[in-house]
Amino acid sequence: MTAPAPGRHSLPPGVHPFPHRHLLGIEGLLPHEILYLLDEAERWVDFNRAPAKADDRLRGLTQINAFFENSTRTLLSFEIAGKRLGADVVNMTVGASSVKKGETLLDTALTLNSMHPDLIVIRHDASGAVQLIAEKVDCPVLNAGDGRHEHPTQALLDALTIRRRKGRLAGLTVAICGDVLHSRVARSNFQLLGSLGAKVRAVAPPTLLGAQVDRLGVEVFTDMEAGLDGADVVMMLRLQRERMAGAYVPSTREYFHFFGLTAQRLAAAKPDALVMHPGPMNRGVEIDSAVADDIGRSAITEQVEMGVAVRMACLDVLTRTRRGVEGWA
Amino acid sequence: MTRLAIVNARLVDPASGRDSPGSLIVEDRAIAALDAPPPDGAEVIDARGAVLAPGLVDAMAFRTDKAACLAGGITRLLLMPDQSPPLDDPALVERAERLGKPDVWVHPLAAATVGLNGSEIAEIGLMKAAGAAGVATGRRAIADSGVMYRLLQYAAGFELPVVTHCEDVSLTKGAVATEGEYATRWGLSAAPAFAEALAIARDLRLAEATGARLHIAQVTTAEGVALVRAAKARGVAVTCGVTPPHMLLNESAVGGYRTFARLSPPLRAESDRQAVLDALADGTIDVIASGHDPRAQDAKRLPFADAEPGAAGAATLLALALSLVRDGRLPLLDVVAMLTTAPARVFGLPTPSLAVGAPADLVLFDPNAPWRIDSDRLPGRAGNTPFDGLPVEGRVLLTVKGGEAMRP
Numbered sequence: 001m002t003a004p005a006p007g008r009h010s011l012p013p014g015v016h017p018f019p020h021r022h023l024l025g026i027e028g029l030l031p032h033e034i035l036y037l038l039d040e041a042e043r044w045v046d047f048n049r050a051p052a053k054a055d056d057r058l059r060g061l062t063q064i065n066a067f068f069e070n071s072t073r074t075l076l077s078f079e080i081a082g083k084r085l086g087a088d089v090v091n092m093t094v095g096a097s098s099v100k101k102g103e104t105l106l107d108t109a110l111t112l113n114s115m116h117p118d119l120i121v122i123r124h125d126a127s128g129a130v131q132l133i134a135e136k137v138d139c140p141v142l143n144a145g146d147g148r149h150e151h152p153t154q155a156l157l158d159a160l161t162i163r164r165r166k167g168r169l170a171g172l173t174v175a176i177c178g179d180v181l182h183s184r185v186a187r188s189n190f191q192l193l194g195s196l197g198a199k200v201r202a203v204a205p206p207t208l209l210g211a212q213v214d215r216l217g218v219e220v221f222t223d224m225e226a227g228l229d230g231a232d233v234v235m236m237l238r239l240q241r242e243r244m245a246g247a248y249v250p251s252t253r254e255y256f257h258f259f260g261l262t263a264q265r266l267a268a269a270k271p272d273a274l275v276m277h278p279g280p281m282n283r284g285v286e287i288d289s290a291v292a293d294d295i296g297r298s299a300i301t302e303q304v305e306m307g308v309a310v311r312m313a314c315l316d317v318l319t320r321t322r323r324g325v326e327g328w329a
Numbered sequence: 330m331t332r333l334a335i336v337n338a339r340l341v342d343p344a345s346g347r348d349s350p351g352s353l354i355v356e357d358r359a360i361a362a363l364d365a366p367p368p369d370g371a372e373v374i375d376a377r378g379a380v381l382a383p384g385l386v387d388a389m390a391f392r393t394d395k396a397a398c399l400a401g402g403i404t405r406l407l408l409m410p411d412q413s414p415p416l417d418d419p420a421l422v423e424r425a426e427r428l429g430k431p432d433v434w435v436h437p438l439a440a441a442t443v444g445l446n447g448s449e450i451a452e453i454g455l456m457k458a459a460g461a462a463g464v465a466t467g468r469r470a471i472a473d474s475g476v477m478y479r480l481l482q483y484a485a486g487f488e489l490p491v492v493t494h495c496e497d498v499s500l501t502k503g504a505v506a507t508e509g510e511y512a513t514r515w516g517l518s519a520a521p522a523f524a525e526a527l528a529i530a531r532d533l534r535l536a537e538a539t540g541a542r543l544h545i546a547q548v549t550t551a552e553g554v555a556l557v558r559a560a561k562a563r564g565v566a567v568t569c570g571v572t573p574p575h576m577l578l579n580e581s582a583v584g585g586y587r588t589f590a591r592l593s594p595p596l597r598a599e600s601d602r603q604a605v606l607d608a609l610a611d612g613t614i615d616v617i618a619s620g621h622d623p624r625a626q627d628a629k630r631l632p633f634a635d636a637e638p639g640a641a642g643a644a645t646l647l648a649l650a651l652s653l654v655r656d657g658r659l660p661l662l663d664v665v666a667m668l669t670t671a672p673a674r675v676f677g678l679p680t681p682s683l684a685v686g687a688p689a690d691l692v693l694f695d696p697n698a699p700w701r702i703d704s705d706r707l708p709g710r711a712g713n714t715p716f717d718g719l720p721v722e723g724r725v726l727l728t729v730k731g732g733e734a735m736r737p
Contacts, residue, residue, distance in 0.1 A: 106630050126632030127516035128586030147634070148516030187516060211519065215510040 011036075018317050022134045022141040025150035026191040034192060038160050040313035041306070045164075048084070048308055058087035061118035061319060066108075066133075067093045067144070068124040073279055073304070074144055074154075078121045081311035087119075105129060106136055113137040118322055119315060122146075127184075140318040148182050153314060154278055155188035157306040159196065161299050162233055164306070165274050170197030175227050175269070176218075177203040178237030178259065178286050181210040181248075185278045186237060190216045203227030205259065207248045208239075224259050231269040235276040236261050236287050244285070252285045262288045266297070274299050331732045332356050334367030335693060338376035342383065343666035344682035353381060355689040358732035362685060374734070376693055379726055382665045383681030384690035387643060388570050388672035389492075389546055389618035391468075393425070397621060397643035397709030398433045400737035402692030402725040406433060406621075406643075407676060409492075410440035411467045417443050417451040419459035426460040432730055436462035436676060438492055441480050447471045447498075450480055454487050462676040463544070465492035468593060470528050472498035477532065481541035490542040490568075490675060495528035495553065496520070496594055505634045507595045511580045517633060522597055526552035533560045536567060544675050545569035548614060549594050551604035558613040568675045569613070572620035572642060573649035574715050575605055582715055588629045588636035589704065590715040592620075595638075609667070610658050616672045617664075619646040623711035641714050644707050649716065651696055651723040661696065691729035698724035708737065 011017055017036040026034070047053065063082040067075050075091060082089040094108070103111075105124075112120060113136065120141050122130045127147030134141035145151040163169055174193050180186045180202045193200045194217045202213050203221040214220050221227030228234060239255065249255045266273065275291055275298045283289045292298055320328035333355040340351040340363070354362040354371065367373045384404025391409045398406065408425055410416035416425055417440035425437040439456035443449040445467040453464050464484050470493060471477045477493075484491045497520075504520035506512040512519035529545060533556060536543035548554055548569045557569050574582075574592055579599045582590040590596060608614045622639030629636050650668060653659045669681040681690060704717040728735050 104627060104630070105632065105635075124632065126634050128634075129632035131586060132630075132632055146516075147632075148518075150516075184516060187514070210513040211508040211521070212510040213513055216514060 023152055023314055023318060024131050024134060024141065024143045026152050026155050026188045026195070027150065029195070031195050034156070034159070034195060037156055037310070037313055037317065038163065040317060041156065041160050041310040044309035044312040045306065048305070053084050054086065055084060056086035057316060057323070058082065058085040058319060061087045061322070062116070063087040063089045063119045063121065063315065064112055064115070064117040065089065065091045065121045065144070066112060067091070068122070068129070069145070071123055074123065077304070077307045078144060078311050081308050081315055084308070085312055085315055087315065105132065109133040109136045113139070119319055142314055142318060145184055148184050148187070150188045151184040152188050153307065153310050154185050155192040156314070157303055157310040158189055158235065158276060158278070159192055160306045160310055161276065161303050162274065165299060166232060169193065171199070172232040173199045173201065173230060174233040174235060175201040175203050175231040176235045176237065177224065177227060177261065179208045179239045179243065180204045180213060180237065181208045182240065182243065183237045187216070189235065190218050194218070201227050201231070205249055224265055225268045228265060228268040231273055233274045233276060234261060234266065234269055238278065238280065239282060239286050256285055260284070260286055260288060261291050263290055266291055273297065276300060276303055279304065331358070332368060332371035333729070333732065333734055334371040334373045335376055335381055336367065336373060337378060338381035338693065339378060340683055341380050341662055341665050342683035343662055343670045344383070344680050345684065346662065347683070348662045353683060355729065355732050358689055360683060360685055360687050360689050363683065372734070374693070374727065379693050379695045380661070381683070381691060381693050383669045383683060384692050384728065384730060385647060385668045386672040386678065386681060387619045387621065387646065388616045388675065389572070389620050390643060391620070391622040391639065392710060393428045393433065393435050394621060394623065394643055394709040395429060395432050397623070397641065397707070399728050399735050400644040400708040400725060401619070401646050402694060402728050403619070403643055403646065404433060404690040404692070404728065404730045405678065406435055407462060407672065408435050408437045409467060410438050410445060410465050415440045415445045415467070416456070417445065419452065419455045422456045422459040422461050431733070432735065436678060438463045438465035441466045441471065441491065442476065445469070447473060448476055450476070450483060453484060453489060457487050457489055461489070462678065463490040463492055465546070466494055468494055470494050470496055470498055474531060474535070478535050478539070481535050481539040481543070485539050485541035488542070490544050490677070492544045492546050493532050494547070495525050495532060495545050497524040497527040500524035500527065505591060505595065506583060507580050507597050509580065509598060511583065515583070515586070522550045522601060523552055525550045525594060526556055529553045529556045533557070533565055533567060537565050540566070543567045547571055547575065547594060547620070548608065549575040549597050549605060550601045554604045554608040554613055558608065561613065568615040570616040570618045571605055571609070571614050572618055573646065574640065575602065576609065576617070577649060577652060578602070578715055583633070586633040587715070588631060588633055589640060589713045589717060591633060591636050591638050592640060592715070593638035606658060609653060615667065616675060617646070617650045617667045618672070619643045623709060624713050625711060629713050641707055641709060641712055644709055645702055645714060645716060645721070647692070647694060647725060648700070648721040648723040652721070654696065655722060689729055689732040692725060693727040694723060694725045696723050698722065700724055
């Protein structure tokens with residue numbers, strides 16, 4: 001498999017490839033802007049596979065990763081992405097609850113802003129919280145997940161993974177399965193995949209779908225077999241532990257029985273269907289280990305790899321104006 | 330002794346049905362004469378054709394906010410029991426009643442349950458004796474149907490109207506928006522709009538069973554409106570109200586996570602808003618209230634779900650209600666009635682009127698004067714309004730309370 005050459009999508013004359021100060025969500029991005037980020041990410045994939053992985057384009061810039069919600073993987077991914085580009089990366093992890101007790105979110109934002117960061121990466125458990133902060137700070141803000149709303153870099157890395165494996169996005173059928181109601185990953189993916197011409201399905205028990213989710217441009221299934229039928233990509237979502245026992249579904253056992261991805265169930269999808277999961281996985285709840293670990297089908301570790309490349313691309317693009325890159329000032 | 334003559338006015342008096350040019354003379358805190366020449370020594374105010382009406386009676390306020398009332402032409406208000414501490418004790422009711430005098434008269438609504446906890450009925454008889462105009466469940470419904478049943482039975486014995494917030498408690502737990510495409514798109518936890526209909530249906534049935542007088546503080550959905558309309562048709566003693574946000578805005582106003590549009594009940598679908606307008610036009614909805622609930626900046630400058638619900642509304646009540654007249658839905662006389670005589674009737678207050686001998690509680694307003702609502706410049710405790718930036722027509726020129734003229 002050969003990676004597509006970077007910059008393969010030519011822009012119409014006079015169109016700026018990415019005229020946004022922040023990356024708060026996929027909503028509001030035009031298809032060519034999404035493709036631009038994917039193409040930019042593409043070049044970092046090979047770079048990351050080489051032994052010497054140091055670039056210095058963000059040297060002297062301060063990147064703050066402000067995580068108000070627990071995260072290991074995403075935080076690590078952003079930290080590595082920043083460091084590979086030469087940025088001074090600082091992590092601030094705060095439990096959202098301790099912020100509520102004292103300092104307000106905006107106070108925290110102003111405090112961060114006073115330290116003159118060049119980019120802030122934010123994760124928060126409330127929908128809209130990242131936008132709220134972005135309105136109050138002087139530097140670009142990158143949304144690393146806000147509540148149930150958006151998680152744009154996850155959708156970008158998913159798209160990059162699919163594109164590299166399948167060679168395209170347009171025309172593919174992507175089944176997004178599981179806790180759609182509470183998933184920012186699902187919302188960002190609905191927008192991104194739909195925008196690039198994929199046929200998107202939401203597959204979940206009715207309690208985990210969300211009202212009028214069909215209005216988000218997806219086809220809705222409450223039966224797993226039907227939802228997987230003929231799919232090119234099967235994207236599983238994580239079911240949070242607190243939603244398992246009786247609140248939204250009766251038990252993990254019943255959930256796995258009807259909505260867990262097993263090899264048998266996967267047979268309904270296309271023979272070469274790709275299996276994805278944003279992680280961390282609940283093995284035996286939404287996905288069977290045999291499927292998750294099937295190297296031929298599962299792209300789960302590749303998603304993690306693409307995550308770093310996508311985040312490097314986003315960090316690079318969002319700081320170009322600050323760095324005075326030609327054409328971006 | 331104050332003597333005031335307001336001349337060249339358009340007198341709008343729902344109590345008598347009058348809507349015609351005229352003048353009015355105030356002497357010794359009461360209306361002394363109509364359409365008579367100004368007496369010697371009186372302060373003469375030339376209304377230049379502006380509307381002179383009885384002072385507004387605000388059927389739902391969460392704060393006694395004199396500056397906002399003065400700017401809004403409100404001379405009496407029904408104060409919700411959600412105070413700190415809640416109005417669940419006769420002494421607290423007495424104190425609340427004195428709070429606004431002399432500029433605004435406050436009619437406290439007694440907390441239906443102790444501490445508004447929804448489980449133990451408060452001393453509503455004693456609170457009535459202390460001046461409570463009614464009983465209210467506060468910002469939330471009483472979840473326990475048994476408690477609500479006994480409350481209505483008991484309140485009926487004292488002939489106290491019971492004001493209820495109609496949203497099913499378990500369906501709306503944790504919800505900050507109305508279920509639907511918008512809430513799903515924005516990732517906000519939401520409750521179905523029928524949470525209102527469930528609560529209304531229950532309370533109507535309980536009111537019917539007990540003979541209590543029920544006042545539903547806010548009806549905001551098509552289903553809720555239909556239930557009230559049907560109940561009225563079969564003779565249930567029910568009245569209901571609405572606030573301007575549910576008349577003029579729908580759920581899309583929350584876009585961009587605007588916490589000023591975080592309200593309780595939350596904003597609804599456009600079809601619900603249209604049903605509310607129809608219900609105002611056909612008389613199903615009795616009163617338009619401000620729901621005045623100003624919030625400190627700290628309570629609104631938060632992520633949407635963490636922000637407190639509520640908006641300032643007293644200063645903008647009249648101008649926003651007048652949109653019904655401008656849009657040709659209701660004559661001015663009817664809209665003024667929904668702001669004056671209708672709420673007075675719900676709570677058994679003296680009928681606001683322009684009759685000779687009536688207390689001189691008046692509002693003089695220019696129904697056509699344009700202005701723009703600016704949350705940074707609203708009078709009162711705080712200016713968080715979902716109508717920030719909206720151009721409106723109708724400006725209060727003068728508020729008269731007990732014969733004292735006050736310019737906003």
